[in-house]
Amino acid sequence: MAGAYLVEIDAYVPATWICGGDRVGLLAEPDTALATEARLETLRFSSGVGLMTKPHDDPPNTHYEPCVAVPFNFERLIFEDGVTAGAADAGYGEIELTNPSGDYDYLADCGLDGRRVRLLYGDEAGPLADFEEVFVGTLSQPEFSWRRIVLPVRDRGEELRRAIQQNVYAGDNDGPVGVEGGDSIKDKTKPLAFGRCRNVPTTCVNASTLTYQVHDGQVAAIPAVRDKGMPLTPAGDHPTAEALAAATFEAGQYATCLALGLFRLWAKPAGAVTADVDGDATGGVWAASVPAIIRRIALTRAGLAEADLDGAAFDALEAACPHVVSKFIDGGDKADLDEVFDDLCASIGAWWCFDRKGRLAVGRFEAPAGEPAATFTTVELLDGGEGLEILPARDLADGVPVYRVALEYQRNWAVQDDNDLAGGVPDALRDWLAEESRTVAVEDASVQVAHVLAPELSVTTTLDDAAAARAEADRLLALHGVPRLRMRLPVKRQFARGLDLCSVVAVRLDRFGLSEGRFFTVIGMAEEYETSRVTLEVWG
Secondary structure, three states: OOEHHHEEEEEEEOOOOEEEEEEEEEEOOOOOOOOOOEEEEEEEOOOOOOOOOOOOOOOOEEEEEEEEEEEEEEEOOOOOOOOOOOOEEEEEEEEEOOOOOOOOOHHHOOOOOOOOEEEEEEOOOHHHOOOOOEEEEEEEOOOOOEEEEEEEEEEEEHHHHOOOOOOOOOOOOOEEOOOOHHHHHHEOOOOEEEEEEEEEEEEEEEOOOEEEEEOOEEEEEEEEEEEEEEEEEEEEEEOOOHHHHOOOOOOOOOEHHHOEEEEEOOOOOOOOEEEEEEOOOOHHHOOOHHHHHHHHHHHHHHOOHHHHHHHHHOOOOOOOHHOOEEEEEEEOOOOOOHHHHHHHHHHOOOEEEEOOOOOOEEEOOOOOOOOOOEEEEOOOOOOHHHHOOEEEEOHHHHOOOOOEOOOOOEEEHHHOOOHHOOOOOOOOHHHOOOOOEEEEEOOOHHHHOOOOOOOOOEEOOOOOHHHHHHHHHHHHHHHOOOOEEEEEEEEHHHOOOOOOOOOEEEEEOOOOOOOOOEEEEEEEEEEEOOOEEEEEEEEE
């Protein structure tokens, strides 16, 4: 039997439309009982002659409209084109529907942006349960012509292109009562702290009680508070804001309410108040590493559930990179979820993206090693390999190996010079407070013997620990301190099944020094389901 593609899209349908049976249409009498509230509906389309599900299918006896012309074209890259670090590059593609008679013009009135799209492939005579789920993603609004409708497809990363912090101060304190500030911070976003954040600026949330906030939620610890750089002495923790406000202690001390990310001073400060924070500890569990923090943010601030995460990928990255990192977003600052994920991942050479099933996945970019998932020769490549391209690696100096890696770590979130500090601040602390971060560097001078123009790789990270920073610098030098090859391989679709981003493949050709075979990591995939062509971008 012939194969068929099924497309399911979620649509916000206006109240003047009704979905019934296998059709969607405008109500002839909008004021009838059928014209209820606007609602979400799942609209179903197919390639070929259409498909009616069986009585035992889920959903049963449901028709998929036969209008899918081009089922799917989609492209994903771990990072931006040509580089092997930094921000993830979102996947983009489209699904094309035929519409010569205007049967699907109603889609122009439906809310599709940000809604789920699901693509399945299987035998059109088989049960729905046997169809393979090819992709789950997000839609943009459709593009119309006289005979066609193009549905722009995005991976679910589009859902993360919004502010990480939505909570703002109400500004409704009543004298010493409340921790929502007054008019001066009304509608200002609350600060967020993840991992180990050193010397962060603080937000005064009640001037009457000298109460400050460092995180919107529970934190693991506030091990240090400084007034104009001078360390204060901790005086205990209290379970509620009310208990914190009622606490008594002495000048030169501070008390905390870790459950709300608050602390309180006893005496009016002499200057800027800063703090060290072991950040978000929702549920009493401190999230300190890159994978732990991304998981925490995904579940508490991105609206995702555990089922939306590739748990095995998160566990693997945690095992490889358990290092403590630091990410702070000050009150009033704007940062999108995807930007925060990019910044965290860049610290350990990691990547994040949504997989074909719409699950958030993470991983570390490594040199290819292990058993290859596929081997490509002229047999597996389209046109016998004539479409193969050797591409420039644009990380640094057109791919020339680096001889030195300089890595910044242990971020100081509130740099303070002598004018900002009290005279009694110890010299070692004074020196540290004046610098934005610390630096570790490693090099291999032998690289410059073969590559006179070998550059230095400078990396800014959120890593906190010196040993972890040096280990990452060593890893980056090993990764980028040798010649690498980046290629684009057009492959017959059947030979790319099971491959995904970061899969390891082998390439064996009688060209380009590959006669003995060489391992590569897949860093990009462009999939054309109409032509059964997959173009792999590989690096190794």
